[in-house]
Each structure stands twice: as C-alpha cells, then as structure tokens.
Amino acid sequence: MKVLVTGNAGFIGFHVAQRLIERGDDVVGFDCVNDYYDPALKEARLARLDDMSGRQGGRYRFIRADLTDRAAVDGCFSDHGFDRVIHLAAQPGVRYSLENPYSYVASNLVGFANVLEASRQAKAGHLTYASTSSVYGANTRMPYSEHDPVDHPLQLYAATKRANELMAHSYSHLFSLPTTGLRFFTVYGPWVRPDMALxxxxxxxxEGRPIQVFNNGNHTRDFTYVDDIVEGVIRASDKPAAPNPDWDAAKPDPATSNAPFRIYNIGNSSPVRLGDYIAAIEDAVGRKAIKEMLPLQPGDVADTFADVGDLAADLGYRPQVSVQEGVRRFVGWYREFYGA
Incomplete structure (x- = not known):
C-alpha cells in the first residue's frame, strides 16, 4: 500500500514509518521539523529513514512542509494516491500548552482540518489519527474506557485532541470517510522526545544531577513501549473503521457510530507508579537518582489506566514489553546515541 505518515520526524511517526518501510509499503512522510525540541534529533530520525529507503529500493519519500499550509497538504494528496493516511503530527506536551496555546490551535486544529479535507477530496481509504489519554481529564473511573464520556479536559492540549475526535466523526458521518482515533497512553522507548520524563x-x-519528581512519585501511568504502540497503530490502519450496526442514537456509544468511525485506547493496560518507573531507570543506568520531590503540576492527572479490551478483541492487540525491559532498551539506545 501507499501510506502517508504525517509527523514522521517525530517520535512515534518515525517508528511507524520505519515499520511500514520494513514490511514493504510505499511511505510518504510529511513533517515541518519545527524547533519545539532539538531539531537535530528529528534530522537523525529522518536520516535513518533515508538510509532504510536506500537499502530497500526507495520505498520512502519525505515532504518538508507544515500541515497548516493548505496548498502543501493538498499538493501532497494530489501527487500521491494514498491507500491509508496515518496522522501523527501534532503539537504535543501537556505543560507547554499552558505557555503557548496558539501553537496547539494551529497544529492540532487547523492542521487536522487540512488533513481531513484532503483525505475526503482524495478519497483516502482510511484515516487513522493520534488522540491521547489526556482526553479523559477529570474522569476518575478506572480503567479508562472509550465508551465513557470525555467532556471535561484539563488542558488545552487535551481539548484540541478531543476536538479532533469530534471533527473526524463529522467527516465520517457526512462523507463516509473511515476514521479511527487512537488514544495513546504515555509512550516511551528509543528515540523518545528529550522533553519527556524518561x-x-x-x-x-x-550526569549526577537532580530529577524533579512530581506528586512525590505517587501517581501512576500506563507506560507503553513504542513497539507495542506501533503494532497497534498499523493494525488499526490496516482495518478501516466501519459503522456499528448496533449503534443506538437514544443511547449513543462515544467510541462507535452508525458512520465508519472508531475510537480505541492503546496502552499497556498495566499502570506503574512513577517511583517504580524511576527505580527501573536507576537499575538500567546503574546509579541512584537525586530526587527533588514536588507536588502534582497544574493540568496533570493522578493516574491513567487503559482498558484495551476492544483493541484486543477487534485487532488482536497484545502489548509485549514490560517497563523494566523497555527502560533497559531505552537506556542502551541513549548511551549509544548520545555517547553517554
């Protein structure tokens, strides 16, 4: 298949593009390579994809452009007949949304609208896009279920991703465009963004410097290794969303529709306390952390826990990598990449 991967210079997008090239798909990457974090890491990811493409017969092409540039997006779709679109480009980060809200409006709302409209016009076979566990917001019912309402986001970042889900549903309903949203739960692994906790x-x-431990390390996260995420993303992309024949408008299910629309959680479904996560890093590094204990930050939630039963039942999703193993792999990559 020919697949568009937006955000392929980013952490998850890079891994998805790499897996698709490995399995023999024709991949077009689309990324503006902004400076939200060190662009050198993004350029290194792109160089890795270029090298893979050279070794495997040129199954990859990269377009350096911004999704807010409608002409660039439309040109990309008109030049390539995509069987699948995997939209992973976005302005990430919970805390950064408190400092620079307009970047989220541009990237996550305007950019997504351009992808939706181009996908409709080009009759793309299936649009799979990244949402986030942050949409659960003030909801404290655990584990988080796609079938529960998510009407109380706690940051603008979460609000923009929830808006993406609603925008996607409108296009699925009006134009029969199959869309699948994936709510990611704390993804980690090699090539991770440098601003992330790991x-x-x-x-x-x-380096023997202190680490800031929010909520005294007591909150839990459903840490999910990037290879497990990639497996779920590609499985979802390969199975276009379809209408739910049992959907009841009198009791609407938020995760499905009478349109070709679907939302899935994608996580490890095994929450880990932050303090235990840090202990796994200490074990992999071979050195104890100097900890600065701090309260929970504005916009953060105390716990996350993914119910992935639907993804397992519908797509055979089974996360494989434990936190201890995933952290060990990351630390090995980190030492090699940064010469640490």
Whole structure:
C-alpha cells in the first residue's frame, strides 16, 4: 500500500514509518521539523529513514512542509494516491500548552482540518489519527474506557485532541470517510522526545544531577513501549473503521457510530507508579537518582489506566514489553546515541 505518515520526524511517526518501510509499503512522510525540541534529533530520525529507503529500493519519500499550509497538504494528496493516511503530527506536551496555546490551535486544529479535507477530496481509504489519554481529564473511573464520556479536559492540549475526535466523526458521518482515533497512553522507548520524563530522568541520573519528581512519585501511568504502540497503530490502519450496526442514537456509544468511525485506547493496560518507573531507570543506568520531590503540576492527572479490551478483541492487540525491559532498551539506545 501507499501510506502517508504525517509527523514522521517525530517520535512515534518515525517508528511507524520505519515499520511500514520494513514490511514493504510505499511511505510518504510529511513533517515541518519545527524547533519545539532539538531539531537535530528529528534530522537523525529522518536520516535513518533515508538510509532504510536506500537499502530497500526507495520505498520512502519525505515532504518538508507544515500541515497548516493548505496548498502543501493538498499538493501532497494530489501527487500521491494514498491507500491509508496515518496522522501523527501534532503539537504535543501537556505543560507547554499552558505557555503557548496558539501553537496547539494551529497544529492540532487547523492542521487536522487540512488533513481531513484532503483525505475526503482524495478519497483516502482510511484515516487513522493520534488522540491521547489526556482526553479523559477529570474522569476518575478506572480503567479508562472509550465508551465513557470525555467532556471535561484539563488542558488545552487535551481539548484540541478531543476536538479532533469530534471533527473526524463529522467527516465520517457526512462523507463516509473511515476514521479511527487512537488514544495513546504515555509512550516511551528509543528515540523518545528529550522533553519527556524518561529522557530527562536518564540524562540527569547519568550526569549526577537532580530529577524533579512530581506528586512525590505517587501517581501512576500506563507506560507503553513504542513497539507495542506501533503494532497497534498499523493494525488499526490496516482495518478501516466501519459503522456499528448496533449503534443506538437514544443511547449513543462515544467510541462507535452508525458512520465508519472508531475510537480505541492503546496502552499497556498495566499502570506503574512513577517511583517504580524511576527505580527501573536507576537499575538500567546503574546509579541512584537525586530526587527533588514536588507536588502534582497544574493540568496533570493522578493516574491513567487503559482498558484495551476492544483493541484486543477487534485487532488482536497484545502489548509485549514490560517497563523494566523497555527502560533497559531505552537506556542502551541513549548511551549509544548520545555517547553517554
């Protein structure tokens, strides 16, 4: 198949593009390579994809452009007949949304609208896109289920991703465009963003500098290794969303529709306390952390826990990598990549 992967210079997009190239798909990557974090890491990911493409017969092409540039997006779709679109480009980060809200409006709302409209016009076979566990917001019912309402986001980032889900449903309903949203739960692994906790903790522990531990390390996260995420993303992309014949408008199910629309959680379904996550990093590094204990930050939630029963039942999704193993793999990559 020919697949568009937006955000392929980013952490998850890079891994998805890499897996698709490995299995023999023709991949077009689309990314503006902004400076939200060090562009050198993004360029290194792109170089890795270029090298793979050279070794496997040119099954990859990269377009350096911004999704808010409607002409660039439309041109990309008109030049390539995509069988699948995997939309992973976005402005990430919970805390950064408190500082720079307009970047989220541009990337996550305007950019997504351009992808939706181009997918409709080009009659793309299936649009799979990244949502987030942050949409659960003030909901404290565990584990988080796609079938529960998500009407109380706690940050603008979460609000924009929830808006993506609603925008996608409108296109599925009006134009029969199959769309599948995936709510990611704390993805980690090699090539992770340097602003994420795993990279920051590893760097500071290796260098003997303190780490900031919010909520005294007591909150839990459904940490999910990137290879498990990639497996779920590709399985979802390969199975276009279809209408739910049992959908009841009198008792509407938020995760399905009478349109070709679906939302899935994608996580490890095994929450880990932050303090235990840090202990796994300490074990992999071989050095104890110097900890600065701090309260829970504005916009953060105390716990996340993914119910992945639907993804398992519908797509055979089974996460394989434990936190201990995943952290060990990351630390090995980090030492090699940064010469630490």
């Amino acid at each position: 990279a920051r903790f590893t760097r500071n522990i290796i």
